[in-house]
Amino acid sequence: MKHTTPSTLVLFAVIGTVGGFFLDAGLAAAGQAIVMPPYSLAIVLLVLAAIVVLAALPVRRAVRDRMHNKVDPFYAMRVVLLAKAAALTGSLLGGGGIGILIYLVGRSSVPGGVGSVLMAAAMTAGAVALLVGGLVAERMCTIPPDDENENSGPAAAA
Template identity: 50%
Template sequence: MRRTRATSLIGLGVAGIVVGFLVELAAAGTGIAVFIPPLTLPITLVVIAIIVVSFAVPIRRATHGKSNRRIDPFQAMRIVVLAKACSLSGALLTGAGAGILIFLLSRAVIPAGSSIWLTVAATVGAAILLAGGLVAEHMCTIPPDDQDDQPENAHAKSP
């Protein structure tokens, strides 16, 4: 499995901005109330980021020799996939929050202060989820073997 690339995160962020802005624009144009994220959204996103990073800590300890406990490789793979999903969904939600914020701030009449602060909080919570996913993914990587760098093992490598 490859590490999460910056291009995919940027692409999802831009897609989130466009979708967030256009959905709010369509809702306002049809007379439907615009979406204001609830206070529980950023709290939930931050808690998920903390949980994902805490799942990755034992794997980090085992791969760097600080723990003697064996790690199930299937469990490690599940945690890496969860971390990757968190980083990708965090990028998308950060973009969507930014799109909603752009829509709210571009109106002639700025909405009530609580709606702007709730949107900022949701965007920050999504960015924390993105960062937590990337940190957890980094924590689950295996350090390179010292034997691969030695010249006498160069003939053992396959092309």
């Protein structure tokens, strides 16, 4: 499995930004209440980031100490998929938070006052923490290249 590429993360962030902005703009144009993410969302995203990294620790220990610790390959696969999903979700939600922030800051009067801007900023920070936690966990589950195969391949012929 390949690592999550920066272009994929940027694409998800752009989709989230456009979606967050137009969601709030559409709701305001329809006379509905705009989306204001609660502070609890930021806390939950931080906790999820910590859980993802903690789930990757046994895999990291097994990768570093190949002789002694064995890890279930299905567990390792699930952790890598969880880490990738966390990174993509963090990117999407972070973009959504940025879109909400752009909408709120671009208005002459901010609904909910400064508190709504702080809530959107907290959500964005929590989403970035989830993104970073997912990327860190994904890298923790990477198996280093075998020493035996270093002399075989295209570079060995030179």
